[in-house]
Amino acid sequence: MGITxxxxxxxxxxxxxxxxxxxWVIAKQFDRSFYREWKDHWDERGxxxxxxxxEGHLPHCETPEQYVCRMETRQEIxxxxxxxxxxxxxxxxxxxxxxLSYEEVGKICGCSDVAVxxxxxxxxxxxxxxFG
Numbered sequence: 001m002g003i004t005x006x007x008x009x010x011x012x013x014x015x016x017x018x019x020x021x022x023x024w025v026i027a028k029q030f031d032r033s034f035y036r037e038w039k040d041h042w043d044e045r046g047x048x049x050x051x052x053x054x055e056g057h058l059p060h061c062e063t064p065e066q067y068v069c070r071m072e073t074r075q076e077i078x079x080x081x082x083x084x085x086x087x088x089x090x091x092x093x094x095x096x097x098x099x100l101s102y103e104e105v106g107k108i109c110g111c112s113d114v115a116v117x118x119x120x121x122x123x124x125x126x127x128x129x130x131f132g
Contacts, residue, residue: 076130076131079130080123080126080127080130080131081123083126083130084122084123084126087109088119088120088122088123089123090109091105091109091111091115091116091119091120092119092120092123094108095116095120101113102116102117102120
């Protein structure tokens with residue numbers, strides 16, 4: 001008796017599986033090998049010599065100029081954040097880094113969404129004054 005299961009857009013077919021438990025063991029082994037293959041080719045392209053030849057470099061290698069620019073920008077951002085109060089930083093960073101709403105930040109910080117809005121507005125003004 002042949003059993004076929006469609007899994008991850010592939011058909012698993014085993015004529016030798018005598019029991020359903022044996023089939024599930026084989027399916028789990030398939031899952032592990034599929035996961036290893038997915039990790040190796042996470043962008044869903046198979047190993048191809050064309051890809052190696054045309055894209056055989058790292059996905060992103062920043063130049064020394066880009067590195068210096070990134071570090072300067074980071075230092076400037078930290079300088080502006082140093083001008084802010086602790087509460088302003090505490091309310092601004094979750095909103096800016098994790099795109100949380102004012103209400104969500106308010107729940108985390110234990111304050112109202114209006115207080116979060118005022119803090120974020122104050123930080124934005126400091127950024128505009130610093131960079132403007």
